[in-house]
Amino acid sequence: xxxxxxxxxxxxxxxxxxxxxxxxxxxxxxxxxxxxxxxxxxxxxxxxxxxxxxxxxxxxxxxxxxxxxxxxxxxxxxxxxxxxxxxxxxxxxxxxxxxxxxxxxxxxxxxxxxxxxxxxxxxxxxxxxxxxxxxxxxxxxxxxxxxxxxxxxxxxxxxxxxxxxxxxxxxxxxxxxxxxxxxxxxxxxxxxxxxxxxxxxxxxxxxxxxxxxxxxxxxxxxxxxxxxxxxxxxxxxxxxxxxxxxxxxxxxxxxxx
Numbered sequence: 001x002x003x004x005x006x007x008x009x010x011x012x013x014x015x016x017x018x019x020x021x022x023x024x025x026x027x028x029x030x031x032x033x034x035x036x037x038x039x040x041x042x043x044x045x046x047x048x049x050x051x052x053x054x055x056x057x058x059x060x061x062x063x064x065x066x067x068x069x070x071x072x073x074x075x076x077x078x079x080x081x082x083x084x085x086x087x088x089x090x091x092x093x094x095x096x097x098x099x100x101x102x103x104x105x106x107x108x109x110x111x112x113x114x115x116x117x118x119x120x121x122x123x124x125x126x127x128x129x130x131x132x133x134x135x136x137x138x139x140x141x142x143x144x145x146x147x148x149x150x151x152x153x154x155x156x157x158x159x160x161x162x163x164x165x166x167x168x169x170x171x172x173x174x175x176x177x178x179x180x181x182x183x184x185x186x187x188x189x190x191x192x193x194x195x196x197x198x199x200x201x202x203x204x205x206x207x208x209x210x211x212x213x214x215x216x217x218x219x220x221x222x223x224x225x226x227x228x229x230x231x232x233x234x235x236x237x238x239x240x241x242x243x244x245x246x247x248x249x250x251x252x253x254x255x256x257x
Contacts, residue, residue: 004237006031009073011065013056013115014083015049016042018185019134022224023080024049026232032078037065056083056111057103066118075126076119078235081112082134085187086150090195093148101149108153113160120168127172130235133161134227137181137250143213146195158246165244174243176234181250182214184221218251 005027015024015036025047028034034049036042041051052068054061069076084107088100112133123129135154142151158177165175182188196206211219227249233239234247248254 003031005078005232005235008032008077008235009035009069009075010078010080010235011035011037011069011076011115011119012049012080012082013037013065013111015080016040016051018187019180019183019224019227020080020082022228023082023231026225026228027078027080027235030232030236032235033073035065035069037061038083056115057106059114062111062114062118065115069119070122076122077126077129079115079119079123079129079131080134080231080235081115081131083111084108084134084136084154086138086147086191088149090146090198092145096149101152104149105153105156108150109156109160112157116164120173123173124168124171129173130239131161131164131173131175132231132234133157133175133177134231135161135177135179135246137179137214137248137253139179140254141214146213161246162244169243174234174239176239176243177246178227178230178234179246179248179250180222180227181248181253182210182216182221183227184223188221214253215255216251216253220251222249222251 010027010032012020012024014020016038024034024036028047036049037052037054039055052065054064087103089095135157138147138151139154139158161175161177192206196203230249
């Protein structure tokens with residue numbers, strides 16, 4: 001669909017499963033050479049993406065990824081900061097310890113900051129590039145007993161993305177954010193199973209509770225491919241005048257225009 005991705009070098013963090021895997025596969029299908037970074041390589045890497053093992057909780061992980069990409073390819077055209085997860089226990093402020101906050105912020109915010117800082121000089125030198133930071137609808141609609149620390153980290157990512165877009169736009173770099181709602185991924189299934197176990201409800205009852213709490217007019221979870229299509233668009237030249245935006249892929253759950 002997007003011929004402008006032919007020969008582009010793209011990095012997708014957290015690209016071995018769920019949304020990240022769908023994004024990596026979609027970019028590859030559209031001609032990009034895709035590098036995926038995660039702690040563990042997927043067993044079903046059918047598209048033979050270049051895999052880099054890295055711990056994105058640590059600053060050294062970003063440095064390792066940037067070094068390997070630039071040594072092998074000499075450039076970077078697309079960065080998709082997808083690594084992220086709601087890691088902390090539910091129950092509100094009283095259940096969250098310092099380490100819960102630090103863990104959510106390291107993965108959901110600082111990993112993107114570090115990757116961008118390490119690779120942006122190469123993009124600026126070529127005066128071209130696209131960065132897509134994957135956020136969440138929960139950054140705008142935090143659920144106090146489910147996503148407090150996670151939502152705060154992603155809200156920071158939203159603000160950072162807008163500021164970065166303003167800074168590097170004159171240098172030819174576009175920075176955009178994609179905010180999925182409830183997406184059908186292994187991590188989401190695990191989250192719902194844990195919720196069901198804690199409440200004594202069934203999986204289906206817990207799923208409906210999330211849908212009702214978030215408020216999804218379409219009444220279902222998104223497929224990962226539905227998020228990947230938006231990312232591919234933002235990575236392509238079809239969106240060359242779009243920067244500093246935050247696109248919701250949430251089935252209509254956002255309550256504002």
